[in-house]
Amino acid sequence: MAKGRNRIYFAIAFVISSIPAIVAVYAFKHQLVVLSSFLFALSIVSMTISTFLFLGYKTVKHGTPLVLSTLVNISRSLAPLARFLSRTIILGPLFSFLIRIGFFLSFMVLLMSDQLIRTLFGFFIGRHPSKRTYSITCAMDPRIELFDETIPRTRHLENSELFRQRKQLRMDEEKGKSRALTSLMKRPKYSVPLAYTLSVASKLVYEDVEVIKYELKKAGFDVDRTFRPIAYKNICAFITEKDDDILLVFRGTNPLNIQNYLTNVTMSMTAVKSAWGPMGRVHKGFWKAMGEPMTRKSSLLLKKRKTSNDTISPHKEDAATNSGEGREEGPVLRIELTNTSVHRTIMSTIQATIKIFKFLTTNLFKHVKEPIDHSWVGPDTDIRTNSMYALAEEHILNLIHQNEQEVKGHSTAMSGLLSQQRQMHQRENKPRKRLFITGHSLGGALGTIFLAKMLQTKSPLLEHFAGLYTYGQPKIGDAEFSKVFSPRMTSKIFHHVYNNDIIPRILNIWDYNTPPGSLVYIDSAFNITIYPPNPYTNEPVPVRPISFLHLSGLLNRYVIRRMPKENRIRILFRILFPFFLNDHFPCDYSESLRHGHVQWVIMGTGGLEGGSEKQQENINQHGRRYSIVNVHD
Numbered sequence: 001m002a003k004g005r006n007r008i009y010f011a012i013a014f015v016i017s018s019i020p021a022i023v024a025v026y027a028f029k030h031q032l033v034v035l036s037s038f039l040f041a042l043s044i045v046s047m048t049i050s051t052f053l054f055l056g057y058k059t060v061k062h063g064t065p066l067v068l069s070t071l072v073n074i075s076r077s078l079a080p081l082a083r084f085l086s087r088t089i090i091l092g093p094l095f096s097f098l099i100r101i102g103f104f105l106s107f108m109v110l111l112m113s114d115q116l117i118r119t120l121f122g123f124f125i126g127r128h129p130s131k132r133t134y135s136i137t138c139a140m141d142p143r144i145e146l147f148d149e150t151i152p153r154t155r156h157l158e159n160s161e162l163f164r165q166r167k168q169l170r171m172d173e174e175k176g177k178s179r180a181l182t183s184l185m186k187r188p189k190y191s192v193p194l195a196y197t198l199s200v201a202s203k204l205v206y207e208d209v210e211v212i213k214y215e216l217k218k219a220g221f222d223v224d225r226t227f228r229p230i231a232y233k234n235i236c237a238f239i240t241e242k243d244d245d246i247l248l249v250f251r252g253t254n255p256l257n258i259q260n261y262l263t264n265v266t267m268s269m270t271a272v273k274s275a276w277g278p279m280g281r282v283h284k285g286f287w288k289a290m291g292e293p294m295t296r297k298s299s300l301l302l303k304k305r306k307t308s309n310d311t312i313s314p315h316k317e318d319a320a321t322n323s324g325e326g327r328e329e330g331p332v333l334r335i336e337l338t339n340t341s342v343h344r345t346i347m348s349t350i351q352a353t354i355k356i357f358k359f360l361t362t363n364l365f366k367h368v369k370e371p372i373d374h375s376w377v378g379p380d381t382d383i384r385t386n387s388m389y390a391l392a393e394e395h396i397l398n399l400i401h402q403n404e405q406e407v408k409g410h411s412t413a414m415s416g417l418l419s420q421q422r423q424m425h426q427r428e429n430k431p432r433k434r435l436f437i438t439g440h441s442l443g444g445a446l447g448t449i450f451l452a453k454m455l456q457t458k459s460p461l462l463e464h465f466a467g468l469y470t471y472g473q474p475k476i477g478d479a480e481f482s483k484v485f486s487p488r489m490t491s492k493i494f495h496h497v498y499n500n501d502i503i504p505r506i507l508n509i510w511d512y513n514t515p516p517g518s519l520v521y522i523d524s525a526f527n528i529t530i531y532p533p534n535p536y537t538n539e540p541v542p543v544r545p546i547s548f549l550h551l552s553g554l555l556n557r558y559v560i561r562r563m564p565k566e567n568r569i570r571i572l573f574r575i576l577f578p579f580f581l582n583d584h585f586p587c588d589y590s591e592s593l594r595h596g597h598v599q600w601v602i603m604g605t606g607g608l609e610g611g612s613e614k615q616q617e618n619i620n621q622h623g624r625r626y627s628i629v630n631v632h633d
Helices: 001-027 031-087 091-125 160-173 175-182 192-204 208-217 258-265 284-290 296-310 314-322 341-367 388-413 418-429 442-457 460-464 479-483 557-565 570-574 586-595 612-619
Strands: 226-232 236-241 245-250 271-273 277-283 434-440 465-471 492-498 520-521 529-532 597-604 626-630
Touching: 001 031, 031 091, 091 570, 160 175, 160 626, 175 597, 175 626, 192 208, 192 465, 192 492, 192 586, 208 236, 226 388, 236 388, 236 442, 245 442, 258 520, 258 612, 271 284, 271 442, 277 284, 277 442, 277 479, 284 388, 284 442, 388 442, 388 460, 388 586, 434 442, 434 460, 442 460, 442 465, 442 492, 460 465, 492 586, 520 586, 557 570
Parallel strands: 245 434, 434 465, 465 492, 492 520, 529 597
Antiparallel strands: 226 236, 236 245, 271 277, 520 529, 597 626
């Protein structure tokens, strides 16, 4: 049986590798020597890669026991040495310091490599109009269009009356449990144009701040007044506003930032408690990365710093504004030197030297111990002291309060012209600001954590929460955490999964469960299906496992049709990376939402998997444990 599968594998690999060779023969006959040479080389490389993949698979399959036993023996051999070093006063700390130095140097080398790769990609796709280079993420598809008026709205989903008609039509066709289940289905508050805009924002956040500001201005956002980039240690986000809609966009994993990977792999779970009860357990790395809410002491200190920033010279004030809001300074060392006498001159100089040496060694060790990427917000901003949650919540609340003050001030100014009743009517009709949270990959996980912290602290932002849209986010909590969000809140939470994206499917260990809210599954043909949570338990629907028995990646007919429109870097990534990693890139999410259509809303009471073809095939089957409503226009 195994030999038969091996023959089939090599037969398929040979056929695929032969295609460039056949085209090369045709090109050679027409005297296209360069093209034919390239195609012959591509054929050889393709067959070589197939062989190496096969050998690697066999090596892993048959060599895993040997590797594990070797690692166990090495661990046993090194255990006494590790215990000895941990007890020594000099050697242990010295070895620890050398390891940290190595980690720090690797961290800095990778960050410099990021700039080198950006420059290299610039030769193929050019630079952004802001004169900055594109990131690895956007180099595959440098088009950044936050709004697309050509995207049609799904009328039978976004219109309550039309959705009710489609649901009633389905109920007329059903019997028993399926009919009762359909009657419980509520209209998902989902919008494809909005999902597309937020997916592009989740892709844009990977770029430099200048690129982000350029694109947001082009799209009509109030950048000068509302935009703010925020960083806390090694996670990043930005906040902006347009037409009373506030966007909080978290950045995903930077491919060349080791600290992001350490955040991802800190997979142990931590219990989350609130004043009103337990909230389940969540991914410790994600929860810690967001940081804690701002305490009263931290809030007063931050206001004091901002007050001091307001008193700086106009030149410095302009510089701070250009970098995006007032700068948050870290600990500042102040030195006083006195020259009133020889004794005071010498003593003050010695004391200053000791302070400088202590400041240097303490802070340098802190930076080596936990290196931080300052490239996003600049080296002059303190990104260690105030947490991501505290800074984001404060800025969003300031935007909301500014709006309330403007309404109040306008009403006061018009008091001589408008009656009290007219003023009250004006305030009631003033649209409430809406908060949308979004992010891709790690950014999606951080967005969900941010919402959980809002719920934990009963933040005033909950009154303005309008939607959480995530793309390719990993699992972040257990079943209790996924169900702690109320049905009213989960009706505005949508986590998207594109085809065979592997990231939403990992973390099947311990008690990790599907993220809260509705699953939005998008297949390779860009058909969109929405899976609301279980109406009885509020339990979210998991996505189906990766399908290895279907033609995926470069063998998928829909991918093949789209490839002529893709740039060379995107095609290169399709060749280098497996299909389940290619399906994770943010450009595929934005493209699928730009050209896709919502087909179905499927709700079940258990045993349901998002993207399962059996559910689509059994639409007219009665007695099933799920209900399907067709919302396609």
